[in-house]
Amino acid sequence: MKFVDEATIEVVAGKGGNGVASFRREKFIPFGGPDGGDGGRGGSVYAVADRNINTLIDYRYARLHRAQNGEQGSGSDRYGAGGSDITLRMPVGTMVYDAETNELLFDLATHGQKVVLAAGGNGGLGNLHFKSSTNRAPRQFTHGRPGEQRKLRLELKVLADVGLLGMPNAGKSTLIRKLSNARPKVADYPFTTLHPNLGVVRTDAERSFVIADIPGLIEGASEGAGLGHQFLRHLSRTRLLLHLVDVAPMDPTVDPVHEARAIVEELRRYDPALYEKPRWLVLNKVDMVDDPQGLKEAFCLEFGWDGPVFCISALAGDGTQELAWAVQNWLDEQREAEQAFDEDPRFVETQASAAKPAPVRRRPPRRAPADGGDAGPQTPEDAPDDDGGDAGGEGGDGGGDGD
Structure with missing residues (x-):
């Protein structure tokens, strides 16, 4: 097999299906209401690292990879089917770059690593989602979103010690x-x-x-x-x-x-x-x-x-x-x-202490003067802890004074 360590491909995700505006039409139910379903999600393009592949020869000739579009919704609350995803198997060590910006997107360094090259578009909403107490017969619906489209440059770096x-x-x-x-x-x-x-x-x-x-x-x-x-x-x-x-x-x-x-x-x-x-x-x-x-x-x-x-x-x-x-x-x-x-415990302790929140210091509650005078308004900092003991006692005293 010919060794190929560079390839340029184009991935196109599927478009989401459109929603639909539909109304129930049954005998003896003249005002059935909206029942338009949503469109299906478009298919996505994935890449997975496979250690059983050692070259990019498959992508030297197959340059365009397009996922399936989502189906349109229909009446009777029926949602459209989602588009099928496609998975591209690449050798371990493949680096995926954006061909236009030369930005490194993914590095498939481990076997079984799976990434999303192009995400499928979401399906549109049917008029079922737009009904309300003031809009009994909505005719609104939304179109499906287009899927992502990218031109990618694949570069293989073999994994060796x-x-x-x-x-x-x-x-x-x-x-x-x-x-x-x-x-x-x-x-x-x-x-x-x-x-x-x-x-x-x-x-x-x-x-x-x-x-x-x-x-x-x-x-x-x-x-x-x-x-x-x-x-x-x-x-x-x-x-x-x-x-x-x-x-x-x-x-x-x-x-x-x-x-x-x-x-x-x-x-x-x-x-x-x-x-x-x-x-x-x-x-x-x-x-x-x-x-x-x-x-x-x-x-x-x-x-x-x-x-x-x-x-x-x-x-x-x-x-x-x-x-x-x-x-x-x-x-x-x-x-x-x-x-x-x-596995050095020193670094583990350092990370644990950094992640541990600092203790909260509470100011002790302000006690009433001995002569029974007004202690003044309490700020949130001066407020007693909500443990039930002090609040209950003060509440009891207050009830006695009321009588």
Whole structure:
């Protein structure tokens, strides 16, 4: 199936049915009164995230999606039927934008998430709703409201824990084939990968993570050169980036350090937030060099890298399993840290105290003077609490004085 990560569609919700002006006409009942029913509600257009779909190919050709209109009301208090809704199933990770304003409307990030793309119009009212004591024979009715109509731009961002980043022919597809059951195309020429590939790396019976492979980047990708800039958005949801560098290029004039710097610069130009993501350096094809450890130290020194670095051979499998375990452990630590932050009792107490209303302080009631004189008018603040004790006693005294 062809991978499509962008599409533009138009959704049109159904129009509500019109109300009707009708009167009862039965034998021996000359003045039956109004009995016009309401119109039916127009159908709405929904979108639901489905993890069983991984591309927007269905919306590349089917661009118009129109819901059914509501039926008109009729006499004898009969309401019109509502229009049928339609539900568009989209892959998890789809972002829905308004094509005219470029505003982000929805982000379908979880399986089963359902949103309303276009709401159907309400049905009109029949003359049954307009009867009154002064208007015994109303002829008023209202028309149904039109449904919403939108032009939407769909953009897919794949959900992956780890993203592979690097020049063409750096060995990204070979690495994902070695670590997972994904089988992307591998060849000895650049730009073999034309669309993102996802693979599930299982490190244990109950531990796994998802890795994404995007087309290789070249210098000037942030300005539109090559193919990779079209798919850099798929790395925005990842937690970790693996920067693969070919340390044994086929062309001896190619400098791996210069290519690594070019990739980092293109990443910074494309999206500063993506540039700030955690990134590990992976030196590939070390089986083709004489001194891998010396090459690693010289590369990191010239590149100015002080972060995590791994030496692997994606083709032979050397170091790939250690890399997978290190990534899995790092991801588990990140998830545990996030869970501990959410369950920290200090933040729970802070939120509870902020939500708890402040106690209300009541001023004690003003008591009558000892000589029996007038205590003066009481303000609402001076009024006694309504607990029944003091009020009852004062009321009893008042009754005695009246007698």
